Amino acid sequence: MHRAPSSRAVEPTTRHHRTAFSGPGLRRRLLAALVAIPLALAAAACGDDGGDSAADPNKPVELSIFWWGAEGRAKLTEDALALYTKKHPNVTFKKTWQANQGYFDKLATLTAGGDAPDIFQIDDNYLTEYASRNVTLDLTSYKDGGKLDVSKFPESLVNYGIVDGKMAGVAFGENTQGLVFNKTLLDKFKLPAPTTGMTWADFITWAENVSKTAKVPGTQDPSADYKAFWVWLRQQGKDLYKDKALGFTEQDVAGWFELWKGARDRGATPTADVIHEGNVTDISKQLVVTGKASTSWVWANQMPELKKNTKDELGVVAYPGDPSAQWARASMYFSVFRGSEHKDIAVDVINFLSNDPEAAAVLGTDRGLPSNLDIRKAVSSTVSDANMKVAIQVQTELGAKFGASPQVPLKGHSKVRAELIKAAEEVQFGRQTPAEAAKAYFAIAQAAIGQA
Amino acid sequence: MGITAVPMLLSLYLSFTNYDALSDFSAVEWIGLDNYREMFTADASFWHAVRVTVTFALIAVPLKLAAALGVALLLNRAFRGVGLFRGLFYLPSLLGGSVALAIVWVNMFNRDGAFNSLLGLFGIEGAPWVNDPRFALETLMALAIWQFGAPMVIFLAGLKQIPVELYEAASVDGAGPWRQFRAVTLPMLSPVIFFNLVLETINGFQGFTSAFVLSNGTGGPVDSTLMYTLNLYIKGFTELRMGYASALAWVFLVAIALITVVLFSTGRFWVHYADGEDR
Numbered sequence A: 001m002h003r004a005p006s007s008r009a010v011e012p013t014t015r016h017h018r019t020a021f022s023g024p025g026l027r028r029r030l031l032a033a034l035v036a037i038p039l040a041l042a043a044a045a046c047g048d049d050g051g052d053s054a055a056d057p058n059k060p061v062e063l064s065i066f067w068w069g070a071e072g073r074a075k076l077t078e079d080a081l082a083l084y085t086k087k088h089p090n091v092t093f094k095k096t097w098q099a100n101q102g103y104f105d106k107l108a109t110l111t112a113g114g115d116a117p118d119i120f121q122i123d124d125n126y127l128t129e130y131a132s133r134n135v136t137l138d139l140t141s142y143k144d145g146g147k148l149d150v151s152k153f154p155e156s157l158v159n160y161g162i163v164d165g166k167m168a169g170v171a172f173g174e175n176t177q178g179l180v181f182n183k184t185l186l187d188k189f190k191l192p193a194p195t196t197g198m199t200w201a202d203f204i205t206w207a208e209n210v211s212k213t214a215k216v217p218g219t220q221d222p223s224a225d226y227k228a229f230w231v232w233l234r235q236q237g238k239d240l241y242k243d244k245a246l247g248f249t250e251q252d253v254a255g256w257f258e259l260w261k262g263a264r265d266r267g268a269t270p271t272a273d274v275i276h277e278g279n280v281t282d283i284s285k286q287l288v289v290t291g292k293a294s295t296s297w298v299w300a301n302q303m304p305e306l307k308k309n310t311k312d313e314l315g316v317v318a319y320p321g322d323p324s325a326q327w328a329r330a331s332m333y334f335s336v337f338r339g340s341e342h343k344d345i346a347v348d349v350i351n352f353l354s355n356d357p358e359a360a361a362v363l364g365t366d367r368g369l370p371s372n373l374d375i376r377k378a379v380s381s382t383v384s385d386a387n388m389k390v391a392i393q394v395q396t397e398l399g400a401k402f403g404a405s406p407q408v409p410l411k412g413h414s415k416v417r418a419e420l421i422k423a424a425e426e427v428q429f430g431r432q433t434p435a436e437a438a439k440a441y442f443a444i445a446q447a448a449i450g451q452a
Numbered sequence B: 001m002g003i004t005a006v007p008m009l010l011s012l013y014l015s016f017t018n019y020d021a022l023s024d025f026s027a028v029e030w031i032g033l034d035n036y037r038e039m040f041t042a043d044a045s046f047w048h049a050v051r052v053t054v055t056f057a058l059i060a061v062p063l064k065l066a067a068a069l070g071v072a073l074l075l076n077r078a079f080r081g082v083g084l085f086r087g088l089f090y091l092p093s094l095l096g097g098s099v100a101l102a103i104v105w106v107n108m109f110n111r112d113g114a115f116n117s118l119l120g121l122f123g124i125e126g127a128p129w130v131n132d133p134r135f136a137l138e139t140l141m142a143l144a145i146w147q148f149g150a151p152m153v154i155f156l157a158g159l160k161q162i163p164v165e166l167y168e169a170a171s172v173d174g175a176g177p178w179r180q181f182r183a184v185t186l187p188m189l190s191p192v193i194f195f196n197l198v199l200e201t202i203n204g205f206q207g208f209t210s211a212f213v214l215s216n217g218t219g220g221p222v223d224s225t226l227m228y229t230l231n232l233y234i235k236g237f238t239e240l241r242m243g244y245a246s247a248l249a250w251v252f253l254v255a256i257a258l259i260t261v262v263l264f265s266t267g268r269f270w271v272h273y274a275d276g277e278d279r
Helices: A007-021 A024-045 A071-087 A103-112 A127-131 A140-144 A155-159 A183-188 A200-214 A226-235 A250-265 A272-279 A300-308 A343-355 A357-363 A373-382 A386-399 A413-428 A434-448 B002-014 B034-041 B044-075 B082-095 B099-108 B114-121 B136-146 B149-161 B164-172 B177-205 B209-215 B228-238 B242-270
Strands: A061-068 A091-098 A119-122 A177-182 A295-299 A314-317 A333-336
Touching (some): A061 A071, A061 A343, A071 A091, A071 A343, A119 A343, A127 A333, A177 A183, A177 A300, A183 A200, A200 A250, A226 A250, A226 A413, A250 A413, A250 A434, A300 A314, A300 A386, A333 A343, A357 A373, A373 A386, A413 A434, A413 B228, B002 B242, B034 B242, B044 B082, B044 B228, B082 B099, B099 B114, B099 B136, B136 B209, B149 B177, B209 B228, B228 B242
Parallel strands (some): A061 A091
Antiparallel strands (some): A119 A333, A177 A295, A177 A314
């Protein structure tokens, strides 16, 4: 199947057209004119906050900051930013936040308009997309100059913010993959809980047994879930990405799909339509919460959010297989817009939020375990919220077994993820064999990351 | 004028580039017709989206108009509470393309939704309509058809305009209700039918909200609800290929214009204007 030729494939023809049309000057001017109009309007609209902020350290400055999350996070973040303003009365914040759904549409739109926020939250699905297009400020010089202190961060977390040698984001919170199970349900039927380190085969047998005994499917089928696929690949000595290419083969995908086809045939999972419900990213629709499966595949820091949606008691272990295939993942980052007029202050704000004990105490573990290990310790010992306590405990336990971090996902990752869902569902609905779906998926994934 | 024309021209320009929304404008490269060429020759999702959209429009639009006309005929008489009924039938279309309505619809047509409970009363086991690639698009069609209120109100207004004498004359000539419908109502109503047809066809092709909500913005399950506009959104925002998405938008614009032209040209054969010479 032929799909989206990579940008690399397009380049030669580009050059060809350039000569064929032989009027780059005219096109440039036309583009410049078209672009200039809205830009001129935008500049006129906010003409007064230009100028160099470094000249006068007490000059009033308003920084825009944008994040996704719920109301609880907004409250914590606003309080932490207020602390910064207290110490630096000339710096105020224009705070914008919204739900995760639609966040990246908004961020892309703002960026396209040349109006990206000075500071924005981002995750590893998009970090490379933004960094490789030069939207994010390279923070390396700030780190080296001591203006951004990441010395207390685990090294893997710092590295997980580096794209093509540039420090594109500051990891703001750590999490890892977590297999969440419904403890209440398992206890009711006197079934054992899954354990960290059990093999995939054992896990599927366990799930089949749960389905038969409890009459609730043992596990959500994770074949559409890139993070489960990723852990599984790492246990086979593969990876999702290697340098600028895919780190797996077509046969690996087929093997993964086969594994779960087998599980479905044995009744370890729900039916395809229910699996599809669970494939949406919305946390409130995870099957372990809606009662349609006994386990779901999530990020460990999502536990408190899951607990909000169910009365049952939940437990969490690592994904099946060798847990050293899991890693300390940056649950999200803060990045600075390269076009920001107040870069230095923006970096200082991120430094403050990451390393100031007072600010960290306010922020807690809402964005994952704090990256700064000293602060993590302090927060863990003082936290009172029961859900947060569990989250910390679980991640600390899992964290002891981590292996090294993989590289940050490549540009095109969002498509690689989306297409995996599609391919897995083709198999789940019985419209394609694992081999067919794997073949189609592999070609699309290669094209998506521009692999020749 | 400038507010419409400038963005439109910019998007036309961008459709010939590799613009990705995030890079500086200095990185935008002219790639000629490559986007259009890819669309027609190499992009399977484009043709798939076209198929889904055309299927949707071909089925949903005629059924919606038929429902609107049928109910308008029933409500075009005087009986107690007719106003209430008109209001009730109009209500769904007031909710329009709202997200809330789409969410309710999705929940109704789940495996354990209200619709299957209803079927259960008759001993029928329903399918997981919205989560099954065989039925997801049909569920969206049903939602579109259910919102027949807007064309219905226009039909009602049209029906009121038909002079009563025509029916009296027809019945004197011995025409029954069916004959009256065919020989009086339909021709007299044809300009209104035409108006509704054009509007609803354009609406049908532009369907986005319900497909977006049902599939969480993915066009799933397995692309079964990948409407053209949803595909355009995915290319632009998920894949950040704004240049390509602009090209998709322009092809869409031209296609809708062509369809409208075709509708107008067929109108000559079946639309009767009361003040025209063909009366």
